[in-house]
Amino acid sequence: MKNNIVQFKGKIGVLIEDHFDDTEFRRFNEFFPANGYEVEYLTHLWHQEQLTFKGNELKEQVTVTVEVNDIEPRDYKGIILIGAYAMDRLRYEANPKPGHPNTAPAVQFLRKAVKAMDDNQLIIGTICHSIWLFCAAPDILKGREVTCAHNVICDVENAGGIVMFEGEQTKIVHIDGGLVTGKHPDSIDEFLEIFLNELETIKSLELTPLNR
Numbered sequence: 001m002k003n004n005i006v007q008f009k010g011k012i013g014v015l016i017e018d019h020f021d022d023t024e025f026r027r028f029n030e031f032f033p034a035n036g037y038e039v040e041y042l043t044h045l046w047h048q049e050q051l052t053f054k055g056n057e058l059k060e061q062v063t064v065t066v067e068v069n070d071i072e073p074r075d076y077k078g079i080i081l082i083g084a085y086a087m088d089r090l091r092y093e094a095n096p097k098p099g100h101p102n103t104a105p106a107v108q109f110l111r112k113a114v115k116a117m118d119d120n121q122l123i124i125g126t127i128c129h130s131i132w133l134f135c136a137a138p139d140i141l142k143g144r145e146v147t148c149a150h151n152v153i154c155d156v157e158n159a160g161g162i163v164m165f166e167g168e169q170t171k172i173v174h175i176d177g178g179l180v181t182g183k184h185p186d187s188i189d190e191f192l193e194i195f196l197n198e199l200e201t202i203k204s205l206e207l208t209p210l211n212r
Helices: 022-034 086-090 105-118 128-135 150-158 185-207
Strands: 010-015 037-043 051-054 061-064 078-081 123-127 173-176 179-182
Touching: 010 022, 010 086, 010 105, 022 037, 022 185, 037 061, 078 105, 078 128, 078 185, 086 105, 086 128, 105 123, 105 128, 123 128, 123 185, 128 150, 173 185, 179 185
Parallel strands: 010 037, 010 078, 078 123, 123 179
Antiparallel strands: 051 061, 173 179
């Protein structure tokens, strides 16, 4: 009898809020467990024990209990920012100060995640509009090559990102270091395969003995 047990390889943290992309949500929940990764949804809970969010199409919902203030990005093999309007909600800052960087909890978490990514400790992925969370922190987006939906190109460029094109369209998927960016949920399968490949590459590097 064939053994269908998949070896556990680690956790993928997915930042989420209301009005997330239903298609991406479904595929995350199918793809990562099938490849040995647990999906854990993360958010800012606003002092609640849990919050329930619904997707744009009102077909999917998720109850989240993990507060971004209480976790470290390095606890995860990868971090994904789910698409649609969720990241716009997560970059909301309750008490902004003139001339000060955005200090929303999810933005603070993203800054730490980018530091871990740059240290080759995890992979970060964005799809479509989810790069909006990066736009709230130009200090970590400036100079990075990314792709995104056409209607947020101006947001990305104004925050210092470099939008990559293929002809007259933004690229379907682009890799810059440990940052994997996707254009649109229509290309979710291509995005996931590339993201997984980057995860496995980091894993193989961790297992390779240092040359002395």
